[in-house]
Amino acid sequence: GVAPLGPVPLQKEHQRQFQMLDAAFYHLPLPSDSEKLRSYLARTPCPSPPYYPQVPLPDTDSLEFYQRLGNETLFFIFYYMEGTKAQYLAAKALKKQSWRFHTKLMHWYQRHEEPRVINDEYEQGSYIFFDFDNWIQRRREGFTFEYKYLEDRDLN
Amino acid sequence: DRAPGGPTAHIHSGILQVTSRDFDDLGYVEKTDFLLREWVTLIHSPSGIREPTKAFGTFVQHLNMHGFLKTDDVITRFFRISTRLCVDMCCQALTEQSNSPTVVRTKCYQTLDAYVKLIALLVKHSGDTANSGTKINLLNKVLGIVAGVLLHDQDAHTLEFQQLPYQRMFIMLFLELNAPEPILETINFQVLTAFCHTLHILSPSKAPGFSYAWLEIVSHRVFLGRMLALTPQQKGWGMYSQLLMDLFKFLAPFLRNAELAKPVTLLYKGTLRLLLVLLHDFPEFLCDYHYGFCDVIPPNCIQMRNLILSAFPRNMRLPDPFTPNLKVDMLPEIAHAPRVLTNFSSMIQPPNFKKDLDSYLKARAPVTFLSELRGNVQISNEPGMAYNIPLMNALVLYVGTQAINYIRSKSHTPNMTTIAHSAHMDIFQNLAVDLDTEGRYLFLNAIANQLRYPNSHTHYFSCTLLYLFAEANSEAIQEQITRVLLERLIVNRPHPWGLLITFIELIKNPTYKFWLHEFVHCAPEIEKLFESVARSCMVQKQV
Numbered sequence: 012g013v014a015p016l017g018p019v020p021l022q023k024e025h026q027r028q029f030q031m032l033d034a035a036f037y038h039l040p041l042p043s044d045s046e047k048l049r050s051y052l053a054r055t056p057c058p059s060p061p062y063y064p065q066v067p068l069p070d071t072d073s074l075e076f077y078q079r080l081g082n083e084t085l086f087f088i089f090y091y092m093e094g095t096k097a098q099y100l101a102a103k104a105l106k107k108q109s110w111r112f113h114t115k116l117m118h119w120y121q122r123h124e125e126p127r128v129i130n131d132e133y134e135q136g137s138y139i140f141f142d143f144d145n146w147i148q149r150r151r152e153g154f155t156f157e158y159k160y161l162e163d164r165d166l167n
Numbered sequence: 168d169r170a171p172g173g174p175t176a177h178i179h180s181g182i183l184q185v186t187s188r189d190f191d192d193l194g195y196v197e198k199t200d201f202l203l204r205e206w207v208t209l210i211h212s213p214s215g216i217r218e219p220t221k222a223f224g225t226f227v228q229h230l231n232m233h234g235f236l237k238t239d240d241v242i243t244r245f246f247r248i249s250t251r252l253c254v255d256m257c258c259q260a261l262t263e264q265s266n267s268p269t270v271v272r273t274k275c276y277q278t279l280d281a282y283v284k285l286i287a288l289l290v291k292h293s294g295d296t297a298n299s300g301t302k303i304n305l306l307n308k309v310l311g312i313v314a315g316v317l318l319h320d321q322d323a324h325t326l327e328f329q330q331l332p333y334q335r336m337f338i339m340l341f342l343e344l345n346a347p348e349p350i351l352e353t354i355n356f357q358v359l360t361a362f363c364h365t366l367h368i369l370s371p372s373k374a375p376g377f378s379y380a381w382l383e384i385v386s387h388r389v390f391l392g393r394m395l396a397l398t399p400q401q402k403g404w405g406m407y408s409q410l411l412m413d414l415f416k417f418l419a420p421f422l423r424n425a426e427l428a429k430p431v432t433l434l435y436k437g438t439l440r441l442l443l444v445l446l447h448d449f450p451e452f453l454c455d456y457h458y459g460f461c462d463v464i465p466p467n468c469i470q471m472r473n474l475i476l477s478a479f480p481r482n483m484r485l486p487d488p489f490t491p492n493l494k495v496d497m498l499p500e501i502a503h504a505p506r507v508l509t510n511f512s513s514m515i516q517p518p519n520f521k522k523d524l525d526s527y528l529k530a531r532a533p534v535t536f537l538s539e540l541r542g543n544v545q546i547s548n549e550p551g552m553a554y555n556i557p558l559m560n561a562l563v564l565y566v567g568t569q570a571i572n573y574i575r576s577k578s579h580t581p582n583m584t585t586i587a588h589s590a591h592m593d594i595f596q597n598l599a600v601d602l603d604t605e606g607r608y609l610f611l612n613a614i615a616n617q618l619r620y621p622n623s624h625t626h627y628f629s630c631t632l633l634y635l636f637a638e639a640n641s642e643a644i645q646e647q648i649t650r651v652l653l654e655r656l657i658v659n660r661p662h663p664w665g666l667l668i669t670f671i672e673l674i675k676n677p678t679y680k681f682w683l684h685e686f687v688h689c690a691p692e693i694e695k696l697f698e699s700v701a702r703s704c705m706v707q708k709q710v
Contacts, residue, residue: 015466015608016605017551018425018426019552022420025421028371028372029430032371032375032376034376035375035376035378039379040330040331040334040380040383044331044334044335044338044383045338045383048277053273
């Protein structure tokens with residue numbers, strides 16, 4: 012470093028400030044300190060080898076990217092990253108693939124075939140749904156999807 | 168300190184209430200502790216998560232039953248004790264070694280987030296919907312209490328002080344109060360003001376143990392966005408510039424000695440990152456406040472200052488400084504003055520000196536003004552601290568802007584001929600000749616701070632610096648001018664446009680006989696350096 016005006020000894024006040032700063036240096040803020048609490052995937056920073064990617068690929072926060080992800084990944088993001096932009100994008104990508112969210116059962120459903128009954132209140136037929144308890148896709152025959160439980164907000 | 172008034176009055180009264188020595192009977196503390204725990208459980212329960220407002224309704228009834236909402240004093244006391252309890256809980260959790268860091272953190276967050284939610288709901292629901300005064304007063308009071316507990320805690324625990332609980336309370340409360348809700352949108356500007364006042368009170372100089380957390384808050388994307396982008400009419404810019412000034416002022420004594428211990432280096436790096444974000448996203452903000460920032464950044468922090476001086480309005484397209492035969496005089500932008508949002512003319516003190524300066528600029532007399540000039544800017548004989556830097560900066564910019572006005576009043580435009588032989592140039596030439604090395608360095612730096620994007624100041628001061636070089640009566644002055652320009656260019660990018668233009672002109676234009684000067688050839692490494700700079704500027708070395 013260069014000090015063209017020459018060094019000036021620190022005043023007492025500045026020395027005290029430095030001591031406090033030095034002490035604070037040993038318990039620095041963590042990224043999670045100013046983030047919403049993550050119940051499942053808490054941040055656990057650790058050193059990783061430099062030849063591993065240190066930052067996510069560019070444009071991984073776009074809908075296009077989410078549409079390229081597999082269903083299971085989208086379900087994982089949806090259930091384990093609540094209240095994040097990622098969850099929002101995952102929901103959007105699922106909807107684009109004709110998955111519909113059931114607000115009471117909290118499951119995602121997809122028509123397996125044209126419903127046998129469709130009226131103003133519900134539709135009934137054979138559906139595929141994602142069972143998050145067992146983490147598997149299942150089929151449900153003769154299921155009645157009541158429209159009052161359909162999550163139909165426009166996700167903008 | 169003057170007695171604070173206006174919106175800050177409540178913050179200060181909150182701080183005072185923390186430090187006042189009224190004794191809380193143990194029963195009251197216990198009751199608060201009990202209620203707070205109840206709230207934490209309530210808000211984190213499934214029904215509390217689903218309908219926080221309903222949980223809040225239930226809880227307010229409990230507070231009322233226990234007489235916690237009777238008077239302002241009681242409410243204040245509730246907040247003071249609650250803040251204390253939350254902080255104590257966190258500090259205890261953080262010192263416990265048995266749990267994993269993630270578990271400890273989660274425990275702290277749960278309590279702090281619940282408390283923040285309570286504050287936010289109380290602020291939102293206090294007074295009636297139309298009455299924003301009550302809400303804002305309560306917010307200021309609570310922020311004051313948290314700030315007061317922080318300062319008190321820092322004094323009491325010094326090196327054991329923990330930033331975490333305060334950082335989380337401030338940032339989470341900020342996020343809560345900036346949610347997209349109509350009630351909150353109507354009071355948004357007052358909310359921003361309240362937080363800025365509080366952060367100013369807790370600036371790193373006053374709360375050094377809180378510095379890292381403070382910088383995290385100040386550079387948080389939501390905070391930055393609200394202060395600089397979303398608030399209409401740039402009403403947040405002034406307050407935000409104040410916070411940056413607080414940061415620069417704190418760093419200054421450590422940076423000027425160029426002995427960077429690890430803790431300072433980290434804070435410095437964070438500051439550079441913040442400046443890069445600002446340069447990229449809000450260049451106009453850095454443009455408008457560059458003067459005030461340069462006033463507090465030590466002269467040796469070249470890159471930090473270059474970041475600020477390189478900012479230019481986004482709608483402007485800068486001509487490539489390396490274009491052969493670029494005619495700066497022909498650029499339409501150089502007719503326009505840049506915005507300077509610091510009242511620099513009022514910084515020319517004492518008033519007598521300002522009066523004498525004005526009358527000299529008018530009458531170009533008496534000559535004694537020039538001979539006494541040095542005495543006005545010099546404040547001591549101590550090397551390295553001999554000059555009043557803010558006064559020097561103000562003097563240079565003031566004389567320059569007056570010169571531009573003067574030349575225009577005579578229907579001329581500033582150029583190498585019109586800037587010469589005037590009261591203004593007398594002052595500059597006198598400073599160049601009469602000051603010692605230190606003074607001249609600061610004087611030339613004050614000029615170089617104006618070499619930015621194409622505007623009337625850049626053009627005038629570029630001509631002035633070249634004129635001073637051409638008319639210098641000693642090699643020493645020319646060497647120093649070269650030094651000031653070169654040292655700003657040999658650092659990593661960015662480099663201000665006006666600085667490059669001026670330096671290229673100096674080495675390219677044969678009238679300056681740059682390559683004939685002895686200092687260019689004083690050492691082989693310096694000579695090589697000049698040659699490489701010349702090559703990168705695509706200039707033929709002229710011998």
